[in-house]
Amino acid sequence: MSNILRYLENPQINHEKIYEVMRDFRKAGLNPKMYDEFINTINKLPKIRLRGPHAYDVFNKFDLTDITSEDLSVVMKELKQRSIEDSKFCWHVEASDASCNLDSAGKIIVSAAHSIQNNGVLSTISENHEVSTYKFQPGGLKGKVIKKKVASIFWGFCNTHDAIFNTIENFPYQKTEEQNFLFAYRSFVVASHKKMEASTFMNFGGQAENDIKENRRIFDKAIAEKDYAIIKTDVFELPLFYPIACSSSFYLDFDFEGVAIPHSEGRMENVFVTLLPVIKENKAYFLLSYFKEDAHLYEKVGIQMRKRNKLKSDISIIIVAHAENVYFEPLYYTTFIEQFEEDLYTLMFQTQMDHGVVNQYDEINHSFSYTPETYLQNQYDINIFGY
Numbered sequence: 001m002s003n004i005l006r007y008l009e010n011p012q013i014n015h016e017k018i019y020e021v022m023r024d025f026r027k028a029g030l031n032p033k034m035y036d037e038f039i040n041t042i043n044k045l046p047k048i049r050l051r052g053p054h055a056y057d058v059f060n061k062f063d064l065t066d067i068t069s070e071d072l073s074v075v076m077k078e079l080k081q082r083s084i085e086d087s088k089f090c091w092h093v094e095a096s097d098a099s100c101n102l103d104s105a106g107k108i109i110v111s112a113a114h115s116i117q118n119n120g121v122l123s124t125i126s127e128n129h130e131v132s133t134y135k136f137q138p139g140g141l142k143g144k145v146i147k148k149k150v151a152s153i154f155w156g157f158c159n160t161h162d163a164i165f166n167t168i169e170n171f172p173y174q175k176t177e178e179q180n181f182l183f184a185y186r187s188f189v190v191a192s193h194k195k196m197e198a199s200t201f202m203n204f205g206g207q208a209e210n211d212i213k214e215n216r217r218i219f220d221k222a223i224a225e226k227d228y229a230i231i232k233t234d235v236f237e238l239p240l241f242y243p244i245a246c247s248s249s250f251y252l253d254f255d256f257e258g259v260a261i262p263h264s265e266g267r268m269e270n271v272f273v274t275l276l277p278v279i280k281e282n283k284a285y286f287l288l289s290y291f292k293e294d295a296h297l298y299e300k301v302g303i304q305m306r307k308r309n310k311l312k313s314d315i316s317i318i319i320v321a322h323a324e325n326v327y328f329e330p331l332y333y334t335t336f337i338e339q340f341e342e343d344l345y346t347l348m349f350q351t352q353m354d355h356g357v358v359n360q361y362d363e364i365n366h367s368f369s370y371t372p373e374t375y376l377q378n379q380y381d382i383n384i385f386g387y
Contacts (some may be wrong), residue, residue: 001056001059002028002029002059002064002065002066002067003028003066003067003308004018004022004028004030004064004066004067005056005064006018007060008042008045008048008056009018009048009202011048011203011363012202012203012204013201013202013203014200014202014203015042015158016039017079017082017200017201018075018079018201019035019038019039019191019347021075021078021079021082022067022075023035024078024214025071025074025075025078027067027071027074027075028064028065028066028067028071029062029063029065030063030064036061037062038059041058041059041062042172044058045058047138049356049358049359055184062099063149064154065148068111069138070245079200079201079246080197082200083197083198083200083201084115084155084197086197087155087193087196087197087199087200088110088155089108089110089156090108090110090156090158090161091156091157091161091189091193091216092157092158092161092164092223093107093219093220093221093223093224094161094224095158095161099160099161100158100160100161101158101159103158108158109158109159110155110156110158111155111157111158111159111162112153112154112155113150113153113154113155113156113157113159113162114152114153114326115152115153115154115186115187115189115190115247116151116152116245116246116247117168117169117261118148118149118151118152118328120169121245121276121277122148122151122152122245122327123148124241124243124277124279125243125244125245125277125327125329125332126148126329127329127330127331129147129148130145130146130147130148130330131145131146131148131151131327131328131329131330132144132145132146132328132329132330132332132333132334133146133151133281133326133327133328133329134326134333134337134341134344136345136348137209140341140342140345141341141342141344141348143183143333143334143338143341145330149355151326152190152245152247153326154189154190154193154325155193156189156190156193156195158208164185164223165182165186167179167182168182168183168186170277172280173276173278173285175235177228177229177231178228180223180228180231180233180235180287180289181228181230183230183233183247183272183274183276183287183289184231184233184272184274184287184290185219185223185269185272186247186274187247187248187249187272187273187274188215188216188219188249188270188272190247190248190249190325191248191249191250191270191324191325192212192215192216192249194324195208195212196212201374207268210266210267211267211268214266214267215267215268215270216241218230218293220289229292230291230292230293230295231257231289231290231291231292231320232289232290232291232292232295232299233287233288233289234285234289234301234302234305235285235286236285236286236287236288236305236311236315237284237285237286238283238284238285238286238311238312238315238385239282239283240283240385240387241277241278241279241281241283241284242277242284242332242384242385242386243277243280243329243332243333244275244277244279244284244326244327244328244329244384244385245273245276245326245327246273246274246275246319246323246325246326246327247273247275247325248272248273248319248323248324248325248326249267249270249271249272249273250270250271250273250322250323250324251263251268251270251271252271252298252301252318252322253351253369253371254371254373254375254376255262255300255301255304255376256301256305256308256314256376256377257304258373258374258376258377260373261297261298262297262338263297264277269290269291269294269297269298270290271288271289271290271298271301272289272290273286273287273288273289273313273318273319273323274286274287274289275287275319275326276333286311286315288301288302288305288318307361312382312383312384312385313378313382313383314376315384315385316378316382316383316384316385317375317376317378317382318376319384320340320344320347320382320384321347321348321350321351321352321375321376322351322352328384332386335386336383336384336385336387337386340380340382340384343380343382344382345381347375347380347382349370350371350372350375351371351375353370
């Protein structure tokens, strides 16, 4: 059986998008001539739980082959590019054909924007115009060096409305209400936009779409009314410059005492985090933000961090367990972060991966989690602050 058929075992994968690229690139035996019949054969398969050991024998007539890791890499790169094109739009609440920049065809021009300041923050942590990050790769999690100019890029605003971030792009951080709001907003947008890009070939379900919609609704209303006070931010200072930067958004299942955080069904309440190195002040700021209406869930997290007085450990575990969009100076990564790669992989498997069972309707029931209640205690002693 061709290895490309394994995608049919996971209803969370939008297999047709992957097969479309394989068809266009003539990979694994797929091509335009037989493609429609191939898809029709897929649609006639029994439900996943009812498929016997010979269920995939019906594909023998297509002479499918295994796809190599090299070819799969080419396919996934193209799939990512298509997902970016499909998800380009301006997030600003006032975005429209009348207010955004348009091309000659009347389409909104969405620009590549840095979710972490390029000529400020990324420049201070780069080496030869490069930064490092960690990514899942064959064999586990590994560090990867990339060009600074493409680090933290996302396609979420036109040039006109990207100016909303002027206060944090062109002025020093002064802990103002507006700056804290904008850092939180940018963390939310980049995380949500990346999830929307991935949804081109991954099915996250209606709840994920609703969470983005409802959280965006709160931000949009605040932007329209300039009500920056809707965000509460706990600001933590580390008294040294560390060449690390992060902008991300996610939810926490437990606090530092292992107490479950009871999220609502109508909207997943997120935190918005920023790790901001400031070389001129020789310090780093960690911003833990959330909606004030969610303070009953997350306020205690910040209080616990101050009482624990283990800031390096606490910030490290929050970032590595949950955050995407994290970058390091390359030499700093090899010196201080590379040693934790195996533990990072285990931790991310526990805290970031979805786990469930397929029901009789080919739907995934997310019914269990491998996240330990006390994972914020940092049992692996991961420390991204090396000195």
